Each structure stands twice: as structure tokens, then as C-alpha cells.
Amino acid sequence: MNRIIFFGGKGGVGKTTCSASYALYEANRGLKTLLVSTDPAHSTSDIFEIKINDSITNILPNLDAIEISGEKESKKYMDSVRGSLKQIVSPIIVKEINKQIDAASISPGTEEAALFDKMIEIIIEKADEYDKIVFDTAPTGHTVRLLSLPELLGAWLDTLIQKRSKSVNLMSMALKGQKASNKELENDEVIKVLKRRYDKVLQAKKIMIDNHQLSFIFVINAEKLPIDETVKAINILEKYNITVGGIIVNKLLPDNMQDEFWISKKEQETKYINIIKETFKNKEIYTIPLLKDDMRADNIGTISEMFAGIVKI
Numbered sequence: 001m002n003r004i005i006f007f008g009g010k011g012g013v014g015k016t017t018c019s020a021s022y023a024l025y026e027a028n029r030g031l032k033t034l035l036v037s038t039d040p041a042h043s044t045s046d047i048f049e050i051k052i053n054d055s056i057t058n059i060l061p062n063l064d065a066i067e068i069s070g071e072k073e074s075k076k077y078m079d080s081v082r083g084s085l086k087q088i089v090s091p092i093i094v095k096e097i098n099k100q101i102d103a104a105s106i107s108p109g110t111e112e113a114a115l116f117d118k119m120i121e122i123i124i125e126k127a128d129e130y131d132k133i134v135f136d137t138a139p140t141g142h143t144v145r146l147l148s149l150p151e152l153l154g155a156w157l158d159t160l161i162q163k164r165s166k167s168v169n170l171m172s173m174a175l176k177g178q179k180a181s182n183k184e185l186e187n188d189e190v191i192k193v194l195k196r197r198y199d200k201v202l203q204a205k206k207i208m209i210d211n212h213q214l215s216f217i218f219v220i221n222a223e224k225l226p227i228d229e230t231v232k233a234i235n236i237l238e239k240y241n242i243t244v245g246g247i248i249v250n251k252l253l254p255d256n257m258q259d260e261f262w263i264s265k266k267e268q269e270t271k272y273i274n275i276i277k278e279t280f281k282n283k284e285i286y287t288i289p290l291l292k293d294d295m296r297a298d299n300i301g302t303i304s305e306m307f308a309g310i311v312k313i
């Protein structure tokens, strides 16, 4: 069973709407569900009209939610690094290191890595506690890159561990004329930190990829750009053996259009639906109609109920 489900897609296609209503659907049928919002433009709170923050909160029966942000997580991490450094180095060095940390925290990739760490922490710690963990993600490219991180990070951490072991050995040779013992290597603080991280990445990879517990659902609209982007994203995910659970075509127009403008819009939509069917012919494709109103707490149930009989095309 896929217990971890990622909803991805371009901005505005309906990821937050679909992930929130899917999570609600699973919770309503009795499954203990956790909804995790990782999109910096947090609108999960808006949809449920409940303040959701960075600790897990129960929002409805069987449904818990949390909103996490790369910016906040990277700040927390950097602060903890600062805190532990203060205890071991002189104030002058702390000042210099603080400069470096500030530079690092605004460099691209830091927030991404911090967000990824928080995501894998949730997956590792909560996978057994919940029947479903649903992620509402930031626009596609970002998330796809995040998911390919276990593979990349794993290799990178491994290289760092090897390098550090080599320099510990060199130091030991210089001081004692012999290589460091396994115990000495194990006790090296740097190696300890790297190993801990490496183990976490492997654990996340095992849950997400090797055990096929994760599946990625793309939300698109019947338009050209989301289709092209999804083709690229699927190629990357499949390269990393991540299951693509299906594609939801959201905001489909009603069939019985009257005036010329909408009849022509509907014809265009049908053309794109055919392209979608052809392009993703080995994938499950589902549709959700365009509703009259925006998604709010009082009508999220409408889309949620649709997941019970969601139409496969």
C-alpha cells in the first residue's frame, strides 16, 4: 500500500485543493491521516480555516496537519549549529563562523536541504503512526529535485565519510605512526554526524523507494504547459524509481456549454484531454470538475467526496 502520497504540479493547478480534499477523504473513511504542507505559500490553513503551524495539530477526526517551511527549518538548523559552536570555540572565531553561516543560509540549496531533512524526519518518525501521509508540495521542479536527493546525497555523504576517514588516518599516522583504529574512526565527531545523516537518508530511501511506499500524483489542468512539465518530471522520478501514482486533471469544464466562447474553450480542453490520454497512456488518469466556487472549509467536502468515485478516463 502506498502510504506516503505527494501531490505535485505547477502553481495554481490545484495541488493544495487536491491534497487537502484527498487527505480529508482518507480520514473520513477511517484512516489515520497526516497532511503535510511544504509549499511556502501555505494555503492549507486557509482551506480548513484553522491555523496550522510547524507542529502536528489535530484538525478534524482522524486528520492531523503540519505546515513546514525550508526557510524556518534552515534557520532552526543554523541556530543550533551556532549554539553548539559557541561552546567549543573562541568568540572571535564564532564571529567569523557566524558570517560564514549567514552566507550559507542564504545560498541556494540550504533551504531545500533543510526542508528535505524535515520531510524525511516526518516520514521516518511518522510512517508507522499514520495510515496515510499526504504531502502538499511546492511547484514540481523543486519537489522532484528534493525526491532525487536520497540518491545524490547518499553518494555525496559516502564520499565525505571516506575523505574524513582518510584525514583521521593521516593525523593518526603523524601522531602515532599508525592508522586510526576502527573505534577511533567511529568516535570521530565529524564522521559521527555524517554517518547519522547518511543513515537517515538511507532509511528514507528504503521507505520511499525500495519499499514502494511513496507515490507521486501530478495535478494538471487541460493546458499545454502543465503537460510538458509533467512529462519531464515523470522521466526524472522514474529514473529514481519513484512510483508515479497517477495524474489528476483538475478544473474540467462542464459538458453543456451554451455560448460560443465557452463552447470553443471546451473544444480546446477536449483536444488537450486527448493529448493527455495519449501522452500518459500507461498512467492512471483521473478528472475533477471545475466547481462554481473557490475551495473553502465549507465546500472542501465536495471534492473530498469525489475521491470515492473519482472518474478514471
Ligand SMILES: Nc1ncnc2c1ncn2[C@@H]1O[C@H](COP(=O)(O)OP(=O)(O)O)[C@@H](O)[C@H]1O
Binding pocket: 009, 010, 011, 012, 013, 014, 015, 016, 017, 018, 043, 250, 251, 252, 288, 289, 290, 291, 292, 293, 294, 295, 296
Ligand atoms: N476543482 C476546482 N474548482 C474550482 N476551483 C478550484 C478547483 N481546484 C482549485 N480551485 C481553485 O483554484 C485556485 C488554486 O488552487 P490551489 O489548490 O491553491 O492550487 P495550487 O496549490 O496548485 O497552487 C484556488 O483559488 C482554488 O480554490
Ligand SMILES: [Mg+2]
Binding pocket: 015, 016, 017, 039, 041, 043
Ligand atoms: Mg498550493
